[in-house]
Amino acid sequence: MSTQTVDPKTLDRYECGACGYIYEPVKGDDKHQVAPGVPFEELPQDWRCPVCGAPIARFQNMGPVGNPSGFKQNMGYGLGVNALTPGQKNILIFGGLALAGLFFLSFYGLQ
Numbered sequence: 001m002s003t004q005t006v007d008p009k010t011l012d013r014y015e016c017g018a019c020g021y022i023y024e025p026v027k028g029d030d031k032h033q034v035a036p037g038v039p040f041e042e043l044p045q046d047w048r049c050p051v052c053g054a055p056i057a058r059f060q061n062m063g064p065v066g067n068p069s070g071f072k073q074n075m076g077y078g079l080g081v082n083a084l085t086p087g088q089k090n091i092l093i094f095g096g097l098a099l100a101g102l103f104f105l106s107f108y109g110l111q
């Protein structure tokens with residue numbers, strides 16, 4: 001009485017090195033019609049990050065959901081801003097620019 005189904009919670013999650021998106025096997029990927037429960041390793045080779053379009057090679061293994069420490073590799077001690085990927089830093093920068101733009105627009109909207 002054994003089933004072949006794998007508990008998706010035990011599957012490794014992968015983080016996009018470009019934008020910080022995390023592929024979670026539990027959820028799959030709606031945008032590319034990837035059903036929940038599909039392991040990252042079984043995604044089609046032409047699968048890309050649904051957020052930024054980065055190829056599979058840019059993704060980094062974060063370990064399964066039950067692994068609170070995140071990355072399997074030793075990340076060292078530099079937590080905080082240094083733990084951000086370049087993509088996440090870009091998001092911060094662009095987010096700041098977008099906010100500045102909104103303030104600029106609202107300023108002129110009041111004239």
Ligand SMILES: [Zn+2]
Nearest residue numbers: 016019049052
């Ligand atoms: Zn991405």
